[in-house]
Amino acid sequence: MSDRILVVEDEPKIANLLRRGLLYEGYAVDVAADGESGLQMARDNPPDLVILDVMLPGIDGLEVCRRLRAASDVPIVMLTAKDSIPDRVAGLDSGADGYISKPFSFEEMLARIRALLRRVRVTTTSREEIRFGDLTLNYATREVLRGNRRLDLTAKEFDVLQLFMQHPRQVLTRDIIYERIWDYDFGGESNIIEVYVRYLRTKLESNGEPRLLQTVRGVGYVLREE
Numbered sequence: 001m002s003d004r005i006l007v008v009e010d011e012p013k014i015a016n017l018l019r020r021g022l023l024y025e026g027y028a029v030d031v032a033a034d035g036e037s038g039l040q041m042a043r044d045n046p047p048d049l050v051i052l053d054v055m056l057p058g059i060d061g062l063e064v065c066r067r068l069r070a071a072s073d074v075p076i077v078m079l080t081a082k083d084s085i086p087d088r089v090a091g092l093d094s095g096a097d098g099y100i101s102k103p104f105s106f107e108e109m110l111a112r113i114r115a116l117l118r119r120v121r122v123t124t125t126s127r128e129e130i131r132f133g134d135l136t137l138n139y140a141t142r143e144v145l146r147g148n149r150r151l152d153l154t155a156k157e158f159d160v161l162q163l164f165m166q167h168p169r170q171v172l173t174r175d176i177i178y179e180r181i182w183d184y185d186f187g188g189e190s191n192i193i194e195v196y197v198r199y200l201r202t203k204l205e206s207n208g209e210p211r212l213l214q215t216v217r218g219v220g221y222v223l224r225e226e
């Protein structure tokens with residue numbers, strides 16, 4: 001059964017980004033636009049994790065966090081305004097397990113969710129590695145191997161490759177890649193994806209290995225053997 005994530009966020013743009021992205025990753029998702037309905041949903045359908053905005057109409061996120069915490073140990077990620085240290089401190093004080101400040105990228109959020117769910121579920125087999133062909137990517141150590149060769153990737157290169165490895169043989173459009181790796185306010189008009197794909201290919205193929213990141217003209221890219 002898939003993990004259920006409750007998103008409590010009143011900004012439709014962010015709520016939709018999270019809902020779409022999390023559904024795509026195979027999570028069950030409930031969205032509440034205010035604290036009152038968020039608490040109600042958490043009672044009716046207990047979530048495995050809660051993403052909770054601090055600034056909400058009605059009962060604010062901190063109070064929602066305290067009430068959720070009083071009722072269960074569910075992991076809670078707070079969404080805070082950019083650089084708001086007081087929000088972060090208050091969030092952790094009210095029982096949140098962590099915070100992410102806006103604007104965030106979906107991959108950043110996903111990494112946080114996976115880490116928290118993994119921590120909760122120590123007994124089940126946690127998959128720390130994913131493989132595709134002769135590529136191995138380790139989430140925990142952020143190490144990538146092609147065969148026995150270790151690749152030296154930057155943080156962003158790692159994120160881009162991880163996205164492809166989580167969706168092997170699936171064409172990823174430019175929009176999806178922008179939305180996942182860069183934040184939702186990113187312009188999307190630059191050639192940044194092309195640049196990163198070029199960097200990755202150079203590193204992936206430096207020993208003359210066959211190409212794994214293929215271009216799908218006019219659409220995007222796909223990880224597959226030629």
Ligand code: CA
Nearest residue numbers: 010053055056
């Ligand atoms: Ca808000």
